[in-house]
Amino acid sequence: MSTNNVWTHKGTFLLAAVGSAVGLGNLWRFPYLAGENGGGAFLLVYALTIFAVGIPILIAETMLGRNSRRSPIMGMRFLTRTHRTSRAWESIGWLGAASAFIILSFYSVIAGWAIHYTGQMIAGTLSAADAEGVAASFDALLASPALLTLYHSLFIGSSALVVGLGVHRGIENGLRILMPALFAILMVVLAYAATIGDLAAAADFLFTFDIASLSLEGWLAAMGQSFFTLSLGMGAIMAYGAYMSGAASLTTTAFTIAFIDTAVALIAGLAIFALVFGAGLDPSEGPGLMFVTLPLAFAEMPGGTLLGAIFFLLVLGAALSSAISLIEPVAAYLVERFDLNRPQAVSAMVIASWALGLLTVFSFNRWALDSPFHALFGRSAFGLLELATNIAMPLGGLLISLFAGWALTHGEVMKEMRTGETWFRVWRLLVHFVAPAAVAFVFLRSLPQVQGYGIPAIGALVIVGTFAAGRSFLAERNAS
Numbered sequence: 001m002s003t004n005n006v007w008t009h010k011g012t013f014l015l016a017a018v019g020s021a022v023g024l025g026n027l028w029r030f031p032y033l034a035g036e037n038g039g040g041a042f043l044l045v046y047a048l049t050i051f052a053v054g055i056p057i058l059i060a061e062t063m064l065g066r067n068s069r070r071s072p073i074m075g076m077r078f079l080t081r082t083h084r085t086s087r088a089w090e091s092i093g094w095l096g097a098a099s100a101f102i103i104l105s106f107y108s109v110i111a112g113w114a115i116h117y118t119g120q121m122i123a124g125t126l127s128a129a130d131a132e133g134v135a136a137s138f139d140a141l142l143a144s145p146a147l148l149t150l151y152h153s154l155f156i157g158s159s160a161l162v163v164g165l166g167v168h169r170g171i172e173n174g175l176r177i178l179m180p181a182l183f184a185i186l187m188v189v190l191a192y193a194a195t196i197g198d199l200a201a202a203a204d205f206l207f208t209f210d211i212a213s214l215s216l217e218g219w220l221a222a223m224g225q226s227f228f229t230l231s232l233g234m235g236a237i238m239a240y241g242a243y244m245s246g247a248a249s250l251t252t253t254a255f256t257i258a259f260i261d262t263a264v265a266l267i268a269g270l271a272i273f274a275l276v277f278g279a280g281l282d283p284s285e286g287p288g289l290m291f292v293t294l295p296l297a298f299a300e301m302p303g304g305t306l307l308g309a310i311f312f313l314l315v316l317g318a319a320l321s322s323a324i325s326l327i328e329p330v331a332a333y334l335v336e337r338f339d340l341n342r343p344q345a346v347s348a349m350v351i352a353s354w355a356l357g358l359l360t361v362f363s364f365n366r367w368a369l370d371s372p373f374h375a376l377f378g379r380s381a382f383g384l385l386e387l388a389t390n391i392a393m394p395l396g397g398l399l400i401s402l403f404a405g406w407a408l409t410h411g412e413v414m415k416e417m418r419t420g421e422t423w424f425r426v427w428r429l430l431v432h433f434v435a436p437a438a439v440a441f442v443f444l445r446s447l448p449q450v451q452g453y454g455i456p457a458i459g460a461l462v463i464v465g466t467f468a469a470g471r472s473f474l475a476e477r478n479a480s
């Protein structure tokens with residue numbers, strides 16, 4: 001992809017961005033986080049952030065990519081030069097690379113579970129299982145570090161292969177089939193979940209907004225999820241935006257991405273909670289939610305094993321198209337910066353991320369209840385990595401919106417937006433004030449609960465900031 005400047009079709013950015021956005025975040029993470037955080041209240045904060053913060057930042061991030069036409073880290077450097085602002089903004093690129101690396105590490109482990117379930121469906125192992133049987137089978141999977149590592153390696157290896165070989169054709173053609181198919185089969189699952197499950201209870205759970213029931217950390221989780229699901233705040237969208245045609249509208253594209261992404265999450269959520277309440281399962285089951293409920297539905301559905309196998313394959317496809325967008329920005333940077341070739345850059349990123357992923361593997365068995373991470377941070381390594389992304393992505397988004405809103409020259413922004421004056425004003429208002437204020441508000445609200453981690457996070461930021469500021473100081477001195 002790095003060799004071509006622009007996607008072959010005007011609509012491909014949209015397709016690639018939807019491919020990045022729609023993934024485990026919608027099918028796996030949204031339902032389980034909503035379940036853990038009380039349903040409706042979580043959904044409310046999530047939806048508000050998507051529309052008031054997510055869409056404006058999505059526009060801003062695409063704009064930065066399209067305006068610089070470079071990979072995120074180099075692109076930020078280019079923009080700080082051409083717009084004559086501080087090089088400290090380059091921290092946006094660094095923060096993004098760090099989050100991509102962390103997210104990929106656990107994303108791949110979870111996607112690995114879908115490999116396991118594809119196999120189970122094809123083998124028909126779960127075709128007669130009841131709720132307990134399905135849950136027991138999931139627990140058995142988690143108890144085996146060897147199996148989890150195998151699937152993790154398979155998934156991350158295939159993603160690396162796709163990115164290493166160049167994703168251009170693969171993404172375009174693959175997604176055109178994959179996304180509609182996923183949508184269609186999700187509707188079938190929803191329809192079936194409504195007949196065997198309790199759709200009314202699911203709708204009640206998701207659409208009863210009792211904001212008081214949301215814990216402080218729930219606020220952070222909801223905001224983190226809205227960034228996670230739109231692939232925001234870490235340069236993935238910027239990297240794709242670099243290849244976006246100058247003729248496509250930023251606004252229409254951003255709204256379309258957000259709409260499709262939210263629709264997929266809601267359908268998945270409704271289907272899963274209908275099954276949860278129908279079978280008397282626990283909505284706050286945690287990361288296993290999707291993997292326990294859906295096999296149960298497939299077990300009872302006529303032709304369920306075939307449908308189940310197709311479904312989990314589509315989940316894998318959606319996860320793969322997201323994983324690609326996690327590898328791409330970091331790999332592109334390594335190529336530009338260290339003069340590596342593409343396979344070397346991809347391998348370096350993926351091997352390191354694979355190793356970090358082992359922490360997540362052990363978080364579900366050996367280190368589930370007790371580990372050095374519990375002793376230090378009061379949660380598992382997986383919990384800690386998730387928390388880090390809940391903080392890093394909104395922070396990246398905040399910096400992106402501040403940069404696009406305050407640091408970019410007005411004329412350049414107008415040129416990219418090419419939109420009516422009114423919407424331009426609204427967008428500017430959103431990125432100038434609303435998005436930064438919202439992110440700051442949620443950070444401050446959740447601070448008491450994440451205190452222990454807030455301090456290391458702030459420490460890391462100070463280090464990155466000092467580093468960036470120091471470099472910009474030196475660069476300016478050398479230039480004069």
Ligand code: TRP
Nearest residue numbers: 021023024025228229231236322
């Ligand atoms: N959005 C993806 C999902 O919902 C996850 C993802 C892919 C992502 N690329 C990203 C998240 C970049 C943040 C940044 O599954």
